Structure formats: C-alpha cells, structure tokens
Amino acid sequence: MEIRGIRRECLDTLRAVGKSQHPNEFVAVLRETDGIIEEFDLAPGTVVTQQSAGFSMSMMPLGIRSAGSAHSHPNGVLSPSNADLQFFGRLGKYHFIFGPPYGKDDWRVFRRDGTPTELEVIE
Template structure:
C-alpha cells in the first residue's frame, strides 16, 4: 500500500486522543482513503493503561483494510518500545506514536520494524 500522508484533521484527532486519555495510553487502528490516513478506529475491548494499551485482536473486523496503528506515550518518549514492535508486527506497516505534551510536533511515524517514516501532513479541504 502506498501511503501518501495523514490528513491534518486525523493527526489533530490523534493528538487530542492522547491529551484526553493522558496519563493513560490509547491504542487505535488506522486506515486510508486514496492513500491518505483518514480513519481512526478504537477496537471494542481496547484497554488503556498507564504503561501500555492492549487491543483484543479477536475483535478486529476482517477485511477492513487497516494499514497500521496509532497510540500514545504519556511519558513523552516518541520512539517504539519492544512491546510496540511486537504490536506493530501484528497490525500493519505504518504506526504513529503521539507523545506528551501532544503538540503539533509531538508525533512520529514508524515502519513495523521500528524505522522512522517521514509522513506528510495533508491539509483538509
């Protein structure tokens, strides 16, 4: 899948989700429209904790076309942990981490192996 970027509104939503769930983590799955990340889904049964968030994989709908995940790091560390890498490997190829204090520059995108991806923020019309 060729991912062109993330919509500005979707990025703002992820940063707000981080703020609203702080000091707990949130986790969600992402999908695209025409190569742009525009959809954020919280899977039923997802639990956000102070050190991690867990997703019930058996609750993920089939054939939705998720391309990756998003979650928060209340600590502000915007890099994947070993647990994140294990999660990434099960949920797609494009993963966004938002970190405290959840400002416009407090996020990064990663491949499933943890290498950084430059992701363009695409203005919404």
C-alpha cells in the first residue's frame, strides 16, 4: 500500500505525546489504513530516560505491518542518528522525528535511508 499522507489528528496526538514525555524520548510505530497514517502504537518499554540515548530494538514489535515510525529528539536536533537509520530500515517507509517545543512545525519526516521527505497532512 502506497502511503498518501498522515491524518492531522494523528500528527497532533504524536506531538502531544512528545510534549508530555519531554525531556524523555518516545517511540511509536505508525499504522496506516487505506494509505493514510491514522494510528500508532507506543512501543513498549521505549520511553527512555534522557541518559539512555536511543532505544532497545528488542522491545520493538517487529513483524507487524507498519507504515513507519515516530520518535522524539528532546535535544531538538531534527535529523536521524546512526542508530535511527538502522532502526528505520526495519520498520516501514516513513519516519517522523519530533522535537521541542513540539509545535505545528517542529517535526520532520524521513525515508528509510534518512533522506528528508515530505508527506501530506490530511485534514
């Protein structure tokens, strides 16, 4: 299924989660319905402390059909780390990174290989 966009409500909820977890990081797995990202699952055990950068692959629900991922960078750097790139390759096509202050424009979306891309926000 080609991904056509992300639902505004889903994006707003992800921003709210980022804000509520700050300064900790969150990781979520995105799900699509008919090509639109509408839902996500917070990955269990992946809300980590500021001190433990990154997240544990062993905790990710691999094998589920996912459209991509979303996570936060509480340090505000909206680009993928090396660890992120390894993770992206294993979990879908579109990967969102959120950062403080988690406002409307405080996110980026990347392809599996870490190149910035765009995805339509569907109202």
